[in-house]
Amino acid sequence: MVEAGNDLYIVDVGDGSVANIQRWGINLSNLKAVLITHLHSDHIADLPDLNLLSWVNRSREQNLTIFGPKGIGTTIKGFNQAYFLDHKFRNEHHGDEQAPLGVDEMVANTIEEEGVILSDNGLTITAFLVEHDPVTHAYGYRFDYKGRSIVISGDTAYSTNLINYAKDVDLLFHEAISYEMTDINTEAMTSFYETTNNDFYRFGAALFQHIEDYHTSFEEVAIVAKQSNAKKLIFYHVIPTPIKPVDGLMKNIMTEKVDQHHQDWLFAEEGLTIELPPNSDEIVMSNVSP
Numbered sequence: 485m486v487e488a489g490n491d492l493y494i495v496d497v498g499d500g501s502v503a504n505i506q507r508w509g510i511n512l513s514n515l516k517a518v519l520i521t522h523l524h525s526d527h528i529a530d531l532p533d534l535n536l537l538s539w540v541n542r543s544r545e546q547n548l549t550i551f552g553p554k555g556i557g558t559t560i561k562g563f564n565q566a567y568f569l570d571h572k573f574r575n576e577h578h579g580d581e582q583a584p585l586g587v588d589e590m591v592a593n594t595i596e597e598e599g600v601i602l603s604d605n606g607l608t609i610t611a612f613l614v615e616h617d618p619v620t621h622a623y624g625y626r627f628d629y630k631g632r633s634i635v636i637s638g639d640t641a642y643s644t645n646l647i648n649y650a651k652d653v654d655l656l657f658h659e660a661i662s663y664e665m666t667d668i669n670t671e672a673m674t675s676f677y678e679t680t681n682n683d684f685y686r687f688g689a690a691l692f693q694h695i696e697d698y699h700t701s702f703e704e705v706a707i708v709a710k711q712s713n714a715k716k717l718i719f720y721h722v723i724p725t726p727i728k729p730v731d732g733l734m735k736n737i738m739t740e741k742v743d744q745h746h747q748d749w750l751f752a753e754e755g756l757t758i759e760l761p762p763n764s765d766e767i768v769m770s771n772v773s774p
């Protein structure tokens with residue numbers, strides 16, 4: 485979620501994100517648009533709920549714009565179709581003032597090529613291509629506002645294009661995979677398969693091998709941060725997904741090689757809030773979790 489002045493933008497809407505938005509009491513009246521990095525389910529699953537939440541009771545004057553790569557039109561058309569009756573029932577129940585039809589849908593805005601996709605109230609949003617084959621296209625986003633900047637990687641393997649677009653950025657939010665951790669999982673799955681002959685474990689081992697192809701290792705991310713001269717690096721969308729905040733042994737295993745390339749880094753824990761006061765070097769951190 486990125487707020488610039490009074491305007492709010494959300495990048496990707498995975499499973500559980502709308503529950504967080506409600507828990508943190510985020511006001512969606514100022515939601516200008518949603519930016520989808522790519523069409524994997526873990527980045528779009530909660531879109532219909534976000535749309536509903538920003539529609540009913542919100543005096544929204546237009547449909548919700550969803551930026552995304554080629555294919556976003558098909559996805560949004562499908563969601564609108566699936567929720568057509570839900571919206572009709574809510575309109576009949578709550579009335580035109582509270583749940584007005586005509587502004588209840590999502591509208592896809594397909595990003596055809598990289599470059600500036602939006603420029604509004606002093607904020608510039610730039611989309612750039614990243615490496616997530618066979619998912620084409622996959623984008624990362626850069627936000628520039630009053631001398632401050634943020635880059636969000638989306639899902640990507642090591643990307644020189646991202647390094648170019650992230651030059652001198654204040655905050656680099658980058659996904660990361662721990663080969664050390666996924667290798668442990670692969671070995672465990674393989675040995676379970678050998679003793680049980682159960683295909684579930686064979687597929688599990690293969691899955692961990694496949695996902696290693698299209699993500700960036702912690703060490704590579706640190707190199708990306710160094711090469712782009714990013715001020716602060718924030719690891720997010722970490723694989724394997726930690727079930728609680730990353731600390732202790734797990735943190736040591738994942739980030740063992742990070743410091744030798746980039747020293748200013750942290751994990752994005754739920755509720756992490758980072759403020760970048762305009763035209764300064766300040767980075768102010770807090771947490772909105774209750």
Ligand SMILES: [Zn+2]
Pocket residue numbers: 524526527639721
């Ligand atoms: Zn993902």
Ligand SMILES: [Zn+2]
Pocket residue numbers: 522524616619639
């Ligand atoms: Zn993905």
